[in-house]
Amino acid sequence: MISAVVPFPSTLLAMITLRTPVVLAALAAFALILSTPLVPLPGTAPAVAPVSAPGRADDGRRFWPVGSRPAVRRGWEPPASGYGRGHRGVDLAAVPGSPVRAAAGGRVSFVGRVAGRGVLSITLPGTGDPPLRITYEPVEPLVAKGDEVVAGRPVATLAAGPSHCATGCLHWGLLRGTAYLDPLSLLPPELLHGGPSRLLPVFGVPEPPSRTTGR
Structure with missing residues (x-):
């Protein structure tokens, strides 16, 4: 008022x-x-700026795209040149049909097929110029280009193939412009290494082997 x-x-x-x-x-x-x-008269701006919608920008939260701590079938192997041999991402173990989550919040910038595989890209606002962009393949998208996505929410399901792995896996990529980066660099240490160490109770912990008996 x-x-x-x-x-x-x-x-x-x-x-x-x-x-x-x-x-x-x-x-x-x-x-x-x-x-x-x-x-205020019609057409004039409100006195208070509107609150941003959820998922409109990267809020810093991070999640594994599949599972809770999936095995890395093949890691990131940056090529020596733009057209050199290498592995421009990581392959995470998962079975076809598994839900694929947004590793971070952002906007869907690409949905389509590349070389016969379903590909999904998410651009992360507020992560520099040009902003970071994550890619998933092979997937069956659950979102459309332009959709805002929230970190940790399902955005696709893992497709049966063709895949980088014989038993199925998610290829997860990370780019800034045209430069490929290691996707695992997005994740905090507690997700990569299973969280901080915890003290265990004394009771129930096996005794160390005896020096005299060799147990």
Whole structure:
């Protein structure tokens, strides 16, 4: 509500002593005008900026695309040149039909088929210029180009193939512009290494082997 100091007309002040119905009605109308909040005209911008929608930008949360800590069938092997041999991503063990999650929040920038494989790309806003972009293949997308996605939410299912692995796997890529990066660099240490160490209770822990008996 927008408030302002409005000078009180001297004529109205003088009329207050006249307690006639006409004067009382005029005073009531004036009080109603002062108590009514100002409404912006159509087409004008609101005074307060709207709240961003969920998933509109990368919020820093990270998730494995498949499973809780999948085996890496083949790691990232950057080529010596743009057209050299190498492995431009990582292959994560998973069976066809497995849900594929958004490793980070962003906007779907590509959905289609490349070399016979279903490919999905997600651009991560706020991650530099040009922004980071993650890719998945082979997949059956559950989203469309332009959709906003939230980190950890399913965006596709793993397709049966063709695949980089004989038993099925997800090929996960990471790019900045045309430069390929290691996708595992997106994940925090607790996801890569199973979390921080924890103290175990003393009871139930096996005793160390005896030096005399060799147990």
